[in-house]
Amino acid sequence: MKKMFLAMLCAFSLVCASTAADKASEAIVTLLNSRASGSRSEFKEAAKIVAASAKEGRPLQQYVIALVTNDRDLPRKLRLKPETRKEYLDQARDKIRRLAEEKNNALAWYLLSLETNDMSFLKRAADGDNVQALNAWGTITLTSALRDPSMETNEVARTLVKCFGLFKKAADKGDANGLYNLGMCYMQGYGCMPDEDLAYKCFRTSAEAGHPEAINNIGGFYRDGIVVRANPETAAKWFSKSAELGNAYGMFNYALALQRGEGVEKDVAKAIELLKEASELGNAEAMNAYGMCFYTGDGVEKNPAEAVKWYRASAARGFAPAMDNLSSCYSLGTGVRKDEKESLAWKVRGMAARGDRNAAAWLQQNGY
Numbered sequence: 001m002k003k004m005f006l007a008m009l010c011a012f013s014l015v016c017a018s019t020a021a022d023k024a025s026e027a028i029v030t031l032l033n034s035r036a037s038g039s040r041s042e043f044k045e046a047a048k049i050v051a052a053s054a055k056e057g058r059p060l061q062q063y064v065i066a067l068v069t070n071d072r073d074l075p076r077k078l079r080l081k082p083e084t085r086k087e088y089l090d091q092a093r094d095k096i097r098r099l100a101e102e103k104n105n106a107l108a109w110y111l112l113s114l115e116t117n118d119m120s121f122l123k124r125a126a127d128g129d130n131v132q133a134l135n136a137w138g139t140i141t142l143t144s145a146l147r148d149p150s151m152e153t154n155e156v157a158r159t160l161v162k163c164f165g166l167f168k169k170a171a172d173k174g175d176a177n178g179l180y181n182l183g184m185c186y187m188q189g190y191g192c193m194p195d196e197d198l199a200y201k202c203f204r205t206s207a208e209a210g211h212p213e214a215i216n217n218i219g220g221f222y223r224d225g226i227v228v229r230a231n232p233e234t235a236a237k238w239f240s241k242s243a244e245l246g247n248a249y250g251m252f253n254y255a256l257a258l259q260r261g262e263g264v265e266k267d268v269a270k271a272i273e274l275l276k277e278a279s280e281l282g283n284a285e286a287m288n289a290y291g292m293c294f295y296t297g298d299g300v301e302k303n304p305a306e307a308v309k310w311y312r313a314s315a316a317r318g319f320a321p322a323m324d325n326l327s328s329c330y331s332l333g334t335g336v337r338k339d340e341k342e343s344l345a346w347k348v349r350g351m352a353a354r355g356d357r358n359a360a361a362w363l364q365q366n367g368y
Contacts, residue, residue, distance in 0.1 A: 024053035028064050032132060036177055039212045040073045040246025040281075051078045054088060063092035067114050072281070073246075089115065106130035131170040135177050138166035142190060149352075149360035157191075164191025171202065176209035183214065200227040207238075212247035219253060223262070232263030240264075243274065248283035251275075256289070259299070268299040279310060287314035288322040295325075295335075304335030315349070323350035 027049035034042035047068070053061035066088040069080040080088065093115075100108035100121075106128025113121035113133070119140070125133030145151060145159040164185050170178025183202030186195045200221055206214035219238030222231045236257045242250020255274035258267045272293060278286035291310030294303045308329050314322035323346050329335050330343035345368055351359035 024049055024058065024061055027053070028061065031064065031068065033177065035068065035071065035073075036132075036135070037180070037211050037213055038245075038247045038249070039210070042210075042245065043071075043073050044075055044246075047074055047078055059092035059095055062088035063096060063111065066092075067111070100124075104128065106133065109133070110136075126166065129169060129173075131173055131175045131178060134166045134170040135175070135181055138163040138170075138181065141166075146355070149357050149364065160185075160191035162191070176206045176211040176214070179203075179206040179209075180211050180214045180217075183217070196227050210245075212242045212245040213249055215245070216242035216247060216250040216253060219250070223253075223257075232257070234263070236263035248278040248281040248286060251278040251281075252283055252286040252289065255286070272299040279313070282317070284314045284317035284319035284322065287311075287317070288319055288325065291322070291325065304329070306335075308335035315346070318353050320350040320353035323347070323353060 027046045031043060031046035031050055034040070034046060047065070050061050050065050054065045065078070066080060066085045068074055069078075069085050096108050096111055099105040100112055104124075106125045107130050109121050109128065110125035110130050110133045112118065113125060122133055122137050122140075126137035141159060142163040145156045145163075148156075151159075164182070167178055167181040167185060171182040172178075179202045183199045183206065185191055186199035186202060188194070200218075203214045203217045203221070207218050215238055219235045219242065220226070221228050221235075222238060223235035224230065236254065239250050239254035239257055243254045244250075251274045254264075255271040255278065256262070257264050258274070259271035260266070272290075275286050275290040275293065279290045287310045291307040291314065292298070293300050293307075294310065295307035296302070308326065311322045311325045311329065315326055327343045327346035327350065330339045330346060332338065336342075345363075345366075348359045348362055349368070352363055
């Protein structure tokens with residue numbers, strides 16, 4: 001299951017200038033939703049509509065497509081040249097800013113925060129109960145609290161409770177991303193008592209709304225027998241559905257099912273393809289698993305140096321098992337020069353990544 005999360009859902013108050021049937025306006029909602037949830041295929045389709053409307057001179061669509069033009073998943077043919085991006089932003093920015101400043105429109109504040117990365121704008125949007133901002137502000141705050149070794153335990157706990165409240169506000173509005181985030185809180189015990197039943201209900205509702213990472217998580221429940229009876233075949237179907245939506249976590253978990261022959265006919269070659277694609281999308285768990293394939297020679301030619309490369313990429317994204325693997329590689333001198341000091345550093349990094357505050361303090365004290 002995904003460890004961290006970022007969610008967005010666009011309110012219609014600004015987007016729908018005419019009616020709810022306005023496809024160009026609805027496409028903005030879909031684009032921002034899918035951008036947050038990891039539904040790459042849906043994001044691409046929505047982006048085509050928004051980009052076409054932007055070419056017709058519609059300011060809001062111009063502003064939004066300019067904001068996402070550098071996104072990895074945006075089709076290359078839809079990406080704007082720097083001068084066109086600047087033109088689009090300049091033409092629409094004043095309209096968006098007036099809505100924010102004169103009408104205190106929460107969505108306008110949110111869009112401005114995307115351009116400027118101004119946290120005060122994002123906070124104002126969250127205070128206005130914009131669901132995108134509720135989820136984004138909750139995510140940023142939660143992540144910061146979990147990663148700050150200087151924050152007192154009680155302060156961390158209070159912060160997580162506030163984040164839980166932000167996600168619940170979004171979920172109560174029927175937001176699929178908010179439901180997903182709330183499910184993660186129940187699963188991990190962030191700001192609440194852990195409750196796997198409530199987590200499952202949140203994920204299931206979000207999955208039924210098409211959220212690809214919630215779909216992946218439902219697969220995890222069936223694979224591991226959490227709340228529901230374990231069923232590898234059902235799990236594989238959920239993972240496959242998530243993967244088809246272009247979600248990297250779905251690709252990763254479906255690849256593992258294919259690699260092991262769990263609930264689906266074993267297909268190592270297909271598993272390697274999916275691990276490679278998920279790794280190239282930046283999925284830390286897939287990177288680590290792909291590296292392990294090179295380390296052991298499972299489905300690919302054995303290549304310890306290539307394994308270390310993917311372990312590093314995974315570790316750079318905070319994945320603790322990859323740090324453990326790097327520690328072993330340095331200890332054994334496999335794929336890298338043997339170095340016990342580096343091995344120890346990676347071992348402690350792995351401990352810190354799992355939440356060991358003493359390990360995090362040791363890293364700071366020793367200049368890591």
